[in-house]
Amino acid sequence: MVPPLALDIDGTLTTSTGRIDPRVFELLPAWDAPIVFATGKAFPYPVALAHFLGRDEHVIAENGGVTHVAGETTILGDPDAAWAVVEAFRERGGEIGWGDGDTVNRWRETEVALSIDADEALLREVAAAAGGDVEVVDTGYAFHVKSPAVSKGRGLRRAADLLEIEPGSFVAIGDSENDVSTFGVAGESYAVANADAAAREAADVVLAESYMDGTAGVLADLRARRGDDE
Ligand SMILES: O=C(O)COP(=O)(O)O
Numbered sequence: 001m002v003p004p005l006a007l008d009i010d011g012t013l014t015t016s017t018g019r020i021d022p023r024v025f026e027l028l029p030a031w032d033a034p035i036v037f038a039t040g041k042a043f044p045y046p047v048a049l050a051h052f053l054g055r056d057e058h059v060i061a062e063n064g065g066v067t068h069v070a071g072e073t074t075i076l077g078d079p080d081a082a083w084a085v086v087e088a089f090r091e092r093g094g095e096i097g098w099g100d101g102d103t104v105n106r107w108r109e110t111e112v113a114l115s116i117d118a119d120e121a122l123l124r125e126v127a128a129a130a131g132g133d134v135e136v137v138d139t140g141y142a143f144h145v146k147s148p149a150v151s152k153g154r155g156l157r158r159a160a161d162l163l164e165i166e167p168g169s170f171v172a173i174g175d176s177e178n179d180v181s182t183f184g185v186a187g188e189s190y191a192v193a194n195a196d197a198a199a200r201e202a203a204d205v206v207l208a209e210s211y212m213d214g215t216a217g218v219l220a221d222l223r224a225r226r227g228d229d230e
């Protein structure tokens, strides 16, 4: 038997240009254990991915703010605190940075995401003034203003509970600081070669290959290890 997986999306299942790597559509539909997609993206993105892979919709979205597992949706976090910080940031001249018709935040329920080109120093200054109600997480793809009490790792514990699987039986793969908490819950964790310093530090193994090359290599090793290779 192969193990259950907790998979980050951006930087882990994508190419270096942010597209879903086509190998996702070969390798994941047939994976013979639960897969939880754990992402900083808003709820519809991992749901759509799971749906079009023909997988059960087991997802952790918004860095743990939203989980949807075994048909149960849980919403955590405080969007008002996040939006208060972002409004203060805008009053001081900061820009969210997604342009008109922002689809990044349109369906976001518990946190706010800003473009990686946003003024980071100003954002951190304004967030610090909120006195611990929010934190800023840099995924390499966006800055997320979120509740510190919410994390992908907490979401994975909840997912494991609902799926009646030991959290430690999950294998996690990720690329950035929002995956550190996942790595702490899963029994085995891998950072792809493009991962940031926090993810590299937290992972059991830092892979030599980047993006989906790294992820596909882990999946092949897991299959071989469990004797499911033939
Ligand atoms: O939404 C982001 O900023 C990054 O998404 P990810 O957690 O799937 O890498």
Ligand SMILES: [Mg+2]
Binding pocket: 008, 009, 010, 011, 012, 139, 174, 175, 176
């Ligand atoms: Mg990522």
